[in-house]
Amino acid sequence: MFKKKITKFVLLLFILLGLFFFFHGFYFPVNIKGPSISKKDYTLGKMPFNDSIKLKLHVFNTGINKVSYLLAGNVNPWRPVPTFVIEHPKYGLIVFDTGLSAKIALIGNKALHPITRMLFDTRSLKGKDLPSQMQRDSLFPTKVHRVIFSHLHFDHIGNADAFTNATFYVGQDTDLEDMTRMEGFEPDFIAQLEKDHPFKKIDFSKGKPFATFKKVVDLLGDGSIIAVWGNGHLDGSIGIFVRLPKGIVFLTGDEVVHFDWLKSNDVQRISKNPKRAAEVRNRIRMLEKLRPDILIFPGHDFPKVPVNRTDIVIHHPELFKNKAWSLNN
Numbered sequence: 405m406f407k408k409k410i411t412k413f414v415l416l417l418f419i420l421l422g423l424f425f426f427f428h429g430f431y432f433p434v435n436i437k438g439p440s441i442s443k444k445d446y447t448l449g450k451m452p453f454n455d456s457i458k459l460k461l462h463v464f465n466t467g468i469n470k471v472s473y474l475l476a477g478n479v480n481p482w483r484p485v486p487t488f489v490i491e492h493p494k495y496g497l498i499v500f501d502t503g504l505s506a507k508i509a510l511i512g513n514k515a516l517h518p519i520t521r522m523l524f525d526t527r528s529l530k531g532k533d534l535p536s537q538m539q540r541d542s543l544f545p546t547k548v549h550r551v552i553f554s555h556l557h558f559d560h561i562g563n564a565d566a567f568t569n570a571t572f573y574v575g576q577d578t579d580l581e582d583m584t585r586m587e588g589f590e591p592d593f594i595a596q597l598e599k600d601h602p603f604k605k606i607d608f609s610k611g612k613p614f615a616t617f618k619k620v621v622d623l624l625g626d627g628s629i630i631a632v633w634g635n636g637h638l639d640g641s642i643g644i645f646v647r648l649p650k651g652i653v654f655l656t657g658d659e660v661v662h663f664d665w666l667k668s669n670d671v672q673r674i675s676k677n678p679k680r681a682a683e684v685r686n687r688i689r690m691l692e693k694l695r696p697d698i699l700i701f702p703g704h705d706f707p708k709v710p711v712n713r714t715d716i717v718i719h720h721p722e723l724f725k726n727k728a729w730s731l732n733n
C-alpha cells in the first residue's frame with residue numbers, strides 16, 4: 405500500500421515537472437549580482453598617448469545570429485555580428501574579430517558543426533563576409549598585419565584565413581586545446597588557423613589598471629589600442645579600448661554580448677565563467693556611469709553613433725538592419 409502511494413507520488417511529480425518544462429522551457433536565469441565596483445577603482449593610469457595619432461574605426465556587419473532559448477531564455481532575438489577595422493597611421497590596418505564566415509551564406513547552418521547548429525541559428529549572405537566587404541571598400545585584407553580576436557567562437561573568427569599576412573592575437577588565457585576540441589564550436593577550423601598562423605597570446609601578467617579595469621595592456625605601446633583582460637565569456641576573452649581622435653570607444657567582444665545584458669543580472673548560459681562575467685559586467689556598468697562619453701560597441705549590438713563622429717565609418721548601413729539578412733534575399 406505504502407509502495408503504491410510512493411509510485412503515485414513519483415508519477416505525479418514527473419507529470420508536474422513535465423508540465424513545468426513544457427510551459428516554461430528548460431531555461432533558468434543565471435542571476436549573479438557580482439562584486440560592487442567603487443568609483444575609486446577608476447583611473448586613466450599612465451598610458452602614453454600621443455594626440456597626433458589619428459586613428460579611424462571602420463564598422464562592418466557580417467550577418468545575424470540568435471542563441472537558443474536553452475542558453476539565453478526569452479532574451480534571444482536576432483542580433484548583429486559586427487566586426488571592426490582600425491586604420492592606424494603607423495601600423496596600417498588592424499582587425500578586431502572577423503565575424504561570420506562566407507560558408508554560412510552559401511550553405512546556411514549546415515556550414516557549422518552539428519552541436520553548434522543546435523545552439524545557434526545564423527544568417528549571412530554571399531559576398532557579405534568581412535574580407536569581401538573590405539575588398540570592395542578598398543581596405544585590402546592582404547594589407548592587414550594584425551588580427552585581434554575577442555575570443556575564438558565561430559561568430560568571431562569567420563574567414564580569418566583570408567588575412568594571410570597577419571599575426572593573430574588572442575587573450576593570454578585562451579585554451580587552444582579546448583578550442584580545438586569543441587569549446588570554440590569550430591574545432592577543425594581553429595586547428596587549421598593555429599597551424600597556419602600560430603596565435604600570439606596577449607600577456608596580462610604585467611597588466612596595469614585602466615578605467616574601471618584591473619589589468620590592461622597597451623598593445624602597440626602608443627596608447628592607441630588597449631586590451632582589457634576579460635575572461636568572463638570564455639577563458640581568454642578580451643575587449644579593447646580604441647582612442648579615436650573624437651573620443652574613446654570600447655569594443656567589448658562578448659564580455660558585453662548586447663545592451664540588454666548590461667541591464668539585467670542574468671549572465672545567461674553563455675558565460676564560461678559566470679562569476680567573472682558578472683564582475684566584468686559590473687565594471688562596465690560603473691564605466692558607463694562615470695564616462696558616458698565612451699562609446700560602447702558590444703559583441704552583438706550597435707550603439708547610436710553621434711553624427712559628428714567622422715572618426716567612425718559605418719560601412720553598408722543597410723546591413724545593420726536585421727531585415728537585410730532575411731532568408732528571401
Ligand SMILES: [Zn+2]
Binds near residue numbers: 559
Ligand atoms: Zn559572439
